[in-house]
Amino acid sequence: MTRRTYGQYCGLARGLDVVGERWTLLIVRELMAGPRRYSDLLDALDGIGTSLLASRLRQLEDAGVLFKRRLPKPSASLVYQLGDAGRELARALVPLALWGVRYQTNEERQPDDTYRAEWPLVFIAQLIDRDKTQDLDYRYLFCIGDSQALMQVRHGEINIFEHTSDPDDADVTIVTNEATVVDISAGRLTITEAIQDGRIALQGNDVAAARLVDMLPERISLGSVVTSAISE
């Protein structure tokens, strides 16, 4: 009857009571890209049951992680959006996602694994220096293997869209592949190196492209993201 909890007065245990069940953190990951509808989530999270998604969304709303909102007039659709607690959780998830990158080797990649360019992008977007994006308004189209996603950087706000409808009004197109993104996320490769090696190709507005490289950290790694690193 009652929800299963660990019954421990501990920050980690309490956090896991809230977001530790199956699918919950992946729902949060989806919302890190921006507000999403119920059917968007159902589509992105292949294998989740529709009733389980509804149940998880209710739990997350009760916990104050997200809230439900109706979009302004023309669309008027119902979307789920991260609140303050949800955005803080998003930041806390970056180290965990970077840790998990170690298990993203090509060998253990199953042939039927799904891939979306939005997935690495939402974590990389968390690493963008917001101070450098206050005066910007650019749209970056990322083509990672077969998947595309559009990252819109506007006045310090970042949204990521699945690239479907809109025409090619992106300022810069970034063409690369999954393995390169994994190598960069694992800290084995810098963005500059990847560009020099031709593993990333940039096309379009040169100024916008330069700003993109500038707003991202030179090298990504767990050690650089979480402070107070253990020396040894």
Place this chain on the structure above:
Amino acid sequence: MTRRTYGQYCGLARGLDVVGERWTLLIVRELMAGPRRYSDLLDALDGIGTSLLASRLRQLEDAGVLFKRRLPKPSASLVYQLGDAGRELARALVPLALWGVRYQTNEERQPDDTYRAEWPLVFIAQLIDRDKTQDLDYRYLFCIGDSQALMQVRHGEINIFEHTSDPDDADVTIVTNEATVVDISAGRLTITEAIQDGRIALQGNDVAAARLVDMLPERISLGSVVTSAISE
């Protein structure tokens, strides 16, 4: 029969495939304090089934998060210990644990919730500046409410023990309560303020006590732990 995975080529999803199941991260938390025996874990993780613990330990060993080791002669007991991947995971868990602290309010604390001084200490220990502990060899006894734990800081290595057997050979005794630790972990209170307000009492070697305050961050908060904070 095959293990349930998300089937997504994403760092977070892959990470959760490895450590996302029930109890797994709490096992890792226990090992953050130092090597532990099977029965120690069973005792600390109230409610876990004995077969589930064995299964989780096998999964974590297969994933390279921990390894099994037999202690040197006199004791000769079998212990589980974090490996490199496990220690990196430990660092990645700190932000998540600090996020979860927001749900540690006194109102929602159930009367039968268990508490162990080791739980907050393992995360706080991760925030200790290792550069400042290289030349140290001190033992700190933390009394948090009814629970005690001993933190041994030796040449940059930190181990945390349940305070049971050994006599009071601690260099410093720190007396405080659960609420104070939560307030500090949530960033609502600095350690200095807590000492001044009498919410933390320090007894023993004054030099060792001063070094303890010095090796800890002045204020703890998610924002200070994860870099590239979103400004707004």
Place this chain on the structure above:
DNA sequence: CCGGATCCGTAACGATACTG
């Protein structure tokens, strides 16, 4: 006593069907 394995009832999840 330590480190599990086995068994079984219950809770959680997954897939499909159905509804306002």
Place this chain on the structure above:
DNA sequence: CAGTATCGTTACGGATCCGG
């Protein structure tokens, strides 16, 4: 589009048992 209802399957929890 945004869910609820139902039902078979898997995972978990508690107890018992077993070998070193």
